Amino acid sequence: MGTKIELPSEKPLRNWLIISSLTAFSTGTLFMLLLTTPLVVFEGNFVSGSVAIAWYDLRNYGEPVYHPGLSSIPFLSIPAFCASSFSILVSCLVVYKVWKRNTVSHVLVEMLIGALEVCVIFIGVFFSLRLDVIHATSAIPTEVGGVNSAGHLVISGSIRRETFPSILIGQFYPLVILGVLLSTIALILGHEIAKFIPNRAEKNR
Amino acid sequence: MLLALARFIDFPLSMSMVAGKSMEPHLLVGDLVLSVKGNYDVGDVVVIGGVNKINCIVHRIVNMTEEYVVTKGDANPGPDGPIGRDHVLYKVIYVIPRLLWIPPLLAVLLFIGFRYLKELIQGAEVGRTLITVVLFFSILDLVYMSLIPIYHVHQQIELKKPNVQLRSISISDDFRFFTAVYTNVEVLRFIRVNWAAINAAGREFIPENVSIDGDALVVGIPNEVYEALYANSSGASSFWVYCDIALDKGNLYGYYPITFSWRKLEVNVVNNTVLIFNPNPVSLNASFEIQYYDLDSFGRLYHVRTNKFNTALHSLSSFTVRPEKTGVTCYVILRYVLLNQNVMESRKVNPVGD
Numbered sequence: 001m002g003t004k005i006e007l008p009s010e011k012p013l014r015n016w017l018i019i020s021s022l023t024a025f026s027t028g029t030l031f032m033l034l035l036t037t038p039l040v041v042f043e044g045n046f047v048s049g050s051v052a053i054a055w056y057d058l059r060n061y062g063e064p065v066y067h068p069g070l071s072s073i074p075f076l077s078i079p080a081f082c083a084s085s086f087s088i089l090v091s092c093l094v095v096y097k098v099w100k101r102n103t104v105s106h107v108l109v110e111m112l113i114g115a116l117e118v119c120v121i122f123i124g125v126f127f128s129l130r131l132d133v134i135h136a137t138s139a140i141p142t143e144v145g146g147v148n149s150a151g152h153l154v155i156s157g158s159i160r161r162e163t164f165p166s167i168l169i170g171q172f173y174p175l176v177i178l179g180v181l182l183s184t185i186a187l188i189l190g191h192e193i194a195k196f197i198p199n200r201a202e203k204n205r
Numbered sequence: 206m207l208l209a210l211a212r213f214i215d216f217p218l219s220m221s222m223v224a225g226k227s228m229e230p231h232l233l234v235g236d237l238v239l240s241v242k243g244n245y246d247v248g249d250v251v252v253i254g255g256v257n258k259i260n261c262i263v264h265r266i267v268n269m270t271e272e273y274v275v276t277k278g279d280a281n282p283g284p285d286g287p288i289g290r291d292h293v294l295y296k297v298i299y300v301i302p303r304l305l306w307i308p309p310l311l312a313v314l315l316f317i318g319f320r321y322l323k324e325l326i327q328g329a330e331v332g333r334t335l336i337t338v339v340l341f342f343s344i345l346d347l348v349y350m351s352l353i354p355i356y357h358v359h360q361q362i363e364l365k366k367p368n369v370q371l372r373s374i375s376i377s378d379d380f381r382f383f384t385a386v387y388t389n390v391e392v393l394r395f396i397r398v399n400w401a402a403i404n405a406a407g408r409e410f411i412p413e414n415v416s417i418d419g420d421a422l423v424v425g426i427p428n429e430v431y432e433a434l435y436a437n438s439s440g441a442s443s444f445w446v447y448c449d450i451a452l453d454k455g456n457l458y459g460y461y462p463i464t465f466s467w468r469k470l471e472v473n474v475v476n477n478t479v480l481i482f483n484p485n486p487v488s489l490n491a492s493f494e495i496q497y498y499d500l501d502s503f504g505r506l507y508h509v510r511t512n513k514f515n516t517a518l519h520s521l522s523s524f525t526v527r528p529e530k531t532g533v534t535c536y537v538i539l540r541y542v543l544l545n546q547n548v549m550e551s552r553k554v555n556p557v558g559d
Contacts, residue, residue: 045454047364060364061392061454067362068278072224075234079346086342107334114338121339125346141364149371150387151459155452 013192017098020112020189021091027119027182028087034126035077035084039166040137044158046144051137053077053129058140069136076129083122087115109193116186120179130169134162217242219295221252223263227278231265235303238263240295250297251276253288263297282363367393367454374446374461379521380431380486382414383446385422385461396451398422405430405444406437415448422448422459431486431520439544441466469543470518472550479526479537479552483518491518491541499532506534528554 038050042058049058051070054077058065090111097104137160145155168174223236231250232238240252247269253262253276264276267284274293277284321337372388383403387395395417401424403410410433414425424446434442443464450457470489471482483489493516497509509532518524518541528535534555541548 046366063365065362065364066226068225068227068281071226075222075224076349079342079349082345083342086338110332110334111338114335114342117335117339118342121343121346140362141366144366145455148368150369150385151371151448151457151461153367153369153455153457155367155393155455 013196014098016185016189016192017094017104017109017112020116020185021094021098023091023182023185024087024112024115024119025091025095027178028084028091028115031080031084031087031119031122031126034165034169035080037165038163039130039133039169041161041163042137042140042142042158043161044142044156046155047140047142047158051133053126053133054081067136067140069139070133073129073132073136076132080122080125080129083115083118087119090115106193109189113186113190116182116189120182120186123175123179126169127175130166134166134170219252221261221263225278227281228263228265229280231279232263232300233303235307237301237303237306238297239299239301240297242294243296245293245296251293252295252297253292254294261294266293365392367391367452369393369452369457371459371461374463376426376463376465380465381426383422383424383426383461383463385424385446385448385459387420387422390420392454394453395420396453399449399451399456401446401448403427403430403444403446405442406433408433417450422450424448428486428520435467435485435487435544438467467544469548470539470541470550472539472552474552474554477528477554479528479539479554481518481524481526481539483520483522483524486520488520489518489541489543491516491524491539493526494536494538494540495526495528496536496538497528497531498534498536 035054036052038052040051042048042050045061047058047060047065049065050056051058054074056067056070058067058070090108094104094108094112097108140160141157142160143157145153145157147153162170219240221238221240223232223234223238226234228250238250238252245251245266247266250263250265251274253264253274262276262285264278264285266274267277268275269290272290273287274290275284275287368389368391369387370389372386374383374385376383398415398417401412401415401422403412403424403426410427410430412425412427414423416423430444434444441464443462446459446461446463448457448459448461450459468484470491471484473480473482481491493512493514495512497511498506499509501507512529516524526537528537534553537552537554539550539552
């Protein structure tokens with residue numbers, strides 16, 4: 001078993017720790033928001049309600065609708081919830097340590113780097129979850145009425161609208177930019193702590 | 206892990222976790238199902254793969270042909286669409302209830318996790334924590350992705366859709382009312398008739414009496430409609446009833462054609478009386494001749510006299526011709542014009558009078 005290495009919270013490591021923590025915190029919060037905010041909204045009497053990755057509430061003329069596909073998708077979001085919570089928790093811990101104690105253990109910093117890397121991985125997961133939601137909701141009919149023996153039945157249907165979070169996840173470039181940003185910060189932080197770790201390890205010995 | 210990934214790598218044994226409520230109460234959310242490749246039959250619960258094998262269904266087979274399989278979730282109102290037999294990946298052979306595996310697994314994971322975390326916090330080799338964090342979340346996500354069969358997201362769901370269909374259209378025996386009876390009225394209610402119109406012989410007529418009676422539309426037909434039709438008709442006549450019915454959720458625009466035939470006057474002799482009935486919805490002008498005959502001393506018929514008169518035979522009403530007590534016999538001759546054609550009817554009445 002190795003020993004715990006306390007890294008000094010000095011510039012520029014201190015700055016990079018705060019930047020990394022804020023990035024991890026923001027990404028974790030963004031992921032939480034993407035999980036819980038509706039990606040698709042149905043407006044109208046026929047079908048109304050909202051669909052997020054983690055939940056959905058659809059109503060057909062006021063009565064709740066059970067959608068097998070949408071009911072299953074929240075289960076896939078559990079790892080994403082865990083990753084987001086982890087990122088938020090670790091970033092808060094790091095900020096606390098940096099502000100209050102001026103030292104931070106290498107374990108916590110590695111956790112922070114891990115959280116950033118996990119966020120990169122989960123960008124793809126969000127892309128996939130969003131596709132599941134879009135596919136499931138696109139199969140929900142929105143138009144009613146038509147022509148039959150009684151005549152032309154004109155009934156106002158519903159409008160299916162994708163919200164900004166869905167458009168954001170659906171875009172390729174913002175996600176790639178976010179991924180590159182997170183990876184870069186993780187790499188820089190790794191590089192910064194690598195300067196201290198050999199010296200500190202020797203001192204601890 | 207191998208079992209969880211089995212459906213991607215074509216392994217003979219597979220394990221999946223139920224993530225939907227479609228198979229309740231047989232399978233609950235969180236139950237693990239062990240499944241094998243092999244023969245299956247109607248009634249078996251099978252794992253069906255979608256286009257990509259991430260989206261799988263665990264449903265029961267309700268019908269089967271040599272090429273297709275029809276499945277249904279026990280809790281679903283209707284069956285799924287037929288799918289090719291090659292989409293059936295596994296047959297479920299054993300179910301591990303969620304209460305049997307989730308609590309023990311959580312306890313073990315918490316115990317190991319706590320010890321591991323304690324070790325990490327106390328001090329770990331450089332890089333170990335980083336690898337642990339990344340591996341943990343990657344494996345967690347992979348396990349979830351591979352273990353959970355997601356119900357096929359493209360499946361159409363059953364929604365209550367407003368519907369109304371026409372059962373019958375008719376006009377009343379007295380030609381005064383048009384009735385459209387609706388059926389299969391679902392998820393909607395008739396409120397009122399916004400407007401209605403009748404198109405006959407190229408003209409539009411606005412009916413005065415329009416109403417909704419239960420699930421039926423009743424439209425009063427003005428006499429002018431029939432008069433216009435009669436003036437322009439050379440055989441059967443048609444007119445259209447247009448309507449805009451306000452529903453609680455929208456509108457119904459109906460266009461209903463009605464066809465009927467013009468008929469000759471019904472002429473019958475009952476008790477030495479000639480009864481004429483006009484079955485048409487318009488009045489007809491008729492001219493009558495009543496020719497009286499008697500016998501001379503040689504027993505030959507001779508014409509005594511003729512009475513003539515004209516009258517209007519009103520719609521759907523009867524007219525009675527009662528000859529006088531003159532001679533031994535008489536002929537009632539009726540002439541009228543129906544659809545620009547002269548029609549003559551003759552009836553012998555014998556004996557005559559009261």
